[in-house]
Amino acid sequence: MAHAAQVGLQDATSPIMEELITFHDHALMIIFLICFLVLYALFLTLTTKLTNTNISDAQEMETVWTTLPAIILVLIALPSLRILYMTDEVNDPSLTIKSIGHQWYWTYEYTDYGGLIFNSYMLPPLFLEPGDLRLLDVDNRVVLPIETPIRMMITSQDVLHSWAVPTLGLKTDAIPGRLNQTTFTATRPGVYYGQCSEICGANHSFMPIVLELIPLKIFEMGPVFTL
Amino acid sequence: MAEDMETKIKNYKTAPFDSRFPNQNQTRNCWQNYLVKTRFHHVDQADLELLTSDFHRCQKAMTAKGGDISVCEWYQRVYQSLCPTSWVTDWDEQRAEGTFPGKI
Numbered sequence: 353m354a355h356a357a358q359v360g361l362q363d364a365t366s367p368i369m370e371e372l373i374t375f376h377d378h379a380l381m382i383i384f385l386i387c388f389l390v391l392y393a394l395f396l397t398l399t400t401k402l403t404n405t406n407i408s409d410a411q412e413m414e415t416v417w418t419t420l421p422a423i424i425l426v427l428i429a430l431p432s433l434r435i436l437y438m439t440d441e442v443n444d445p446s447l448t449i450k451s452i453g454h455q456w457y458w459t460y461e462y463t464d465y466g467g468l469i470f471n472s473y474m475l476p477p478l479f480l481e482p483g484d485l486r487l488l489d490v491d492n493r494v495v496l497p498i499e500t501p502i503r504m505m506i507t508s509q510d511v512l513h514s515w516a517v518p519t520l521g522l523k524t525d526a527i528p529g530r531l532n533q534t535t536f537t538a539t540r541p542g543v544y545y546g547q548c549s550e551i552c553g554a555n556h557s558f559m560p561i562v563l564e565l566i567p568l569k570i571f572e573m574g575p576v577f578t579l
Numbered sequence: 580m581a582e583d584m585e586t587k588i589k590n591y592k593t594a595p596f597d598s599r600f601p602n603q604n605q606t607r608n609c610w611q612n613y614l615v616k617t618r619f620h621h622v623d624q625a626d627l628e629l630l631t632s633d634f635h636r637c638q639k640a641m642t643a644k645g646g647d648i649s650v651c652e653w654y655q656r657v658y659q660s661l662c663p664t665s666w667v668t669d670w671d672e673q674r675a676e677g678t679f680p681g682k683i
Binding site: 440442443444445446447448450452461463464467469503505507509524529530531532533534 | 591592593594595596601602603604605606608609656659660661662663664665
């Protein structure tokens with residue numbers, strides 16, 4: 353989960369997110385370099401005593417400051433497209449979970465074998481135990497195995513929602529009448545949080561997503577109900 | 580063919596990748612599997628009538644379509660994995676009412 357006043361991305365819990373973080377660092381570095389260069393040039397322009405009243409053409413400079421940005425854009429686009437195609441790779445999922453958005457909660461369906469269907473509501477502030485996270489914790493978490501390719505099918509029963517888990521690099525719109533697919537593989541166990549990411553009414557900010565990633569052996573033992 | 584289908588169903592983990600639907604929008608994948616399963620189900624009902632009437636025709640139907648009962652189950656497993664249960668319930672009700680929009 354994010355900590356207070358966090359500016360950067362959360363640590364990655366999937367290989368795709370690791371790639372995205374690296375790409376983000378790469379693109380941000382280019383942005384910083386360009387900004388610094390421009391600010392420096394501006395500074396020099398504003399602080400020089402030299403004047404030139406006869407500026408006409410400067411073909412060489414114009415060529416450089418056209419081709420250089422083009423090259424920079426290519427250097428940004430290539431890794432970006434590489435990651436985009438990586439997210440679309442044909443993987444063989446071991447598990448399919450359906451996530452259905454409602455106003456204002458999520459329903460999760462595990463129907464590969466039999467049917468486990470449950471709702472996931474945010475814990476109201478009065479129901480929080482000490483240590484629980486306000487506006488983030490839910491009554492029923494989505495329990496999943498680590499190191500397993502998982503396919504999530506996202507849809508909505510009413511209005512637009514969006515199912516997002518930043519640490520896995522996931523954000524997929526929940527659209528009524530449409531079934532959107534996203535896949536991921538979690539690399540480590542833990543509890544990971546996300547929030548609805550498409551405005552959906554009064555309680556849009558109060559329908560979070562919580563994943564509980566556990567070792568496959570424990571997941572295979574079957575659902576463990578706690579009261 | 581029937582044996583392959585049975586082992587395929589026994590080893591079923593989840594709906595496999597379907598190259599007809601390679602992209603993010605899987606609505607058609609769910610719909611198609613439900614439709615095909617429903618069509619097969621109707622065919623199986625017709626076979627039941629064959630079974631009760633003529634042994635030879637029934638044998639031919641069994642051998643020709645014997646695998647289909649498992650195939651029918653395969654499509655059911657796939658759409659159960661993919662489709663939201665509310666969609667399936669709605670479609671089942673529509674079929675019972677006769678208002679199902681698909682061509683069965």
